[in-house]
Amino acid sequence: MRATAILRELLASALENQGIAWPVKTTIEPPRDKAHGDLATNVAMMASKAAKKPPRELAESLRQALAADPRLASVEVAGPGFLNVAFTPAFWQETVCDVAKAGDGYGLLDIGQGVKIQVEFVSANPTGPLHIGHGRGAAVGDSLARVLRAAGFTVETEYYINDAGRQMRILGMSILYRYKELLGEPVTEPEDYYRGDYVIPLAQDMLDAHGRKLLEMPEAEATDICRLHGEREILAGIKKDLEDFRVHHDVWFPESTLLAAGAVDAAFNELRDKKLAYDQDGAFWFASTAFGDDKDRVLVKSGGELTYFASDIAYHADKFRRGFDVVVDIWGADHHGYVPRMKACVSALGRDPEASLKVILVQLVNLLKGGEQIAMSTRAGKFETLADVVAEVGADSARFMFLSRKSDSHLDFDLDAVKEKSMDNPVYYVQYAHARVRSLFAKAEERGLAVAETSPELLALLTTDEDLELLKLLEQYPDTVAAAARTFSPHLISFFLRDLAGRLHRYYTVNPVLTAGSDDLASARLRLLDAVAQTIKNGLDLLGVSAPDKM
């Protein structure tokens, strides 16, 4: 990040001297081929038209303008007009000081400028325990929040509790049905109910608390009692599962509070005033086609019941009222058809949907055991729930696995592979790199090695290829955080970490540290590796994965 920023500044001022503005589409990035230096830029090609000069000629003039900078080792014009820039070893060696100085804060940025972002995720109906698919959404949402926070956004995480709709009534009914069953009452199995085993203990609770009394009251009242109990218990279970998975929500927002506060009616009135909603066929409609949706959507059914979407409009209005500049919704990919109407909703609220609403779709998870797919539907086996999977493989493995793919691609979650301590399970590879460094420090202490303080002279001893590769990678960590935040892609962090861990393992094999030959060289290498471990730890923290000192 330092290198990119410096180069950009140098180039921009060189261009300015020629009266040329910074071209928007300029890239400055590490070239694929190391022979092309540390950073390559296409700026001359991009600015060629404005400069009224052929790219190579402009590049040559920029080269001369940069050549004097002491931080640069070389500047070359290549190919159709690329500028290839290499920095001096001393420049890279400073990175160790940067990391040491920042410590846990290495990689914290201010690109967010305090912009307020809300990340809403999981938000599963409290009608049953979380399953593995929710787990992926949970990992992505929680990690994204950490990344955005690190990038300098003001972030609040939220769980929306759908506690008001039909599904909750069905939960109450399901519990009541099981309750009657426990009492040996003659019952017929309802057509549509939650048949999971987790309902039975809830019914038993009802039996313990109320005896046969629920039979003597009106059915609706009994259902309500069951619903309230079920919701409370299931929600408590969800909270515990998420906690065990190291997933945190700042706010738990019940749908019912929207209704109680009249927020839904207020939203309806706003839409009606704007002529964006109307009555037809006994129902109340939102004119979402005005904003590009395929068809208008019903808000109030002709039976008088609200649709899910109705409270969702009120909910998003409430989010913006609370002052969020950007609202992130994380949904299962099977809800993608919902995106246009949600964008329409944001437009209707007078917001630019592209700027203020970011919907992240999380693809389904294929759970595999022994290479066989485990069905994820109602009749799934033991490993269906998130809690079971976390108990089985551990939060670290599960989180890293979920975060090692783009969220919108399908994920094979192989229980056997995730438990293995091998490269099929990259979390160990990364954690092991951290542990290796920490154990070197433990060993250094054991051997009474006094690790010298960092100084330019000491760090000047870091001259091998492996030294420089590690240094350059460390310097890229803040860029990676920036990219992950900008593209809402926490998986970039896990790819970076695998890369960094790989370099560390190679370094470890090739360059002896404690037995380097001199205390100074040993110290310099330890300082470098300390910076590596710190960076790995910071990165793992963004993923919500632990960085053990020993393995």
Add this chain to the structure above:
RNA sequence: GCGCCCGUAGCUCAGUCGGAUAGAGCAUCUGCCUUCUAAGCAGACGGCCACAGGUUCGAAUCCUGUCGGGCGCACCA
């Protein structure tokens, strides 16, 4: 039928705003432990970036079409 996502090595996947000779792991094969953790390292093998056109100095990346896979098209959530 309409819409969205996807198609990159045998497998699982990266690939940023269009950049130079296409990347990693797994699998397979070959080497490396009397020395700081072998949960590791090095090397080899492996490609029509689904296909066909187009845009331009330059395309895995952008546009159009075709084929293949997933998902969605409710007064369900």
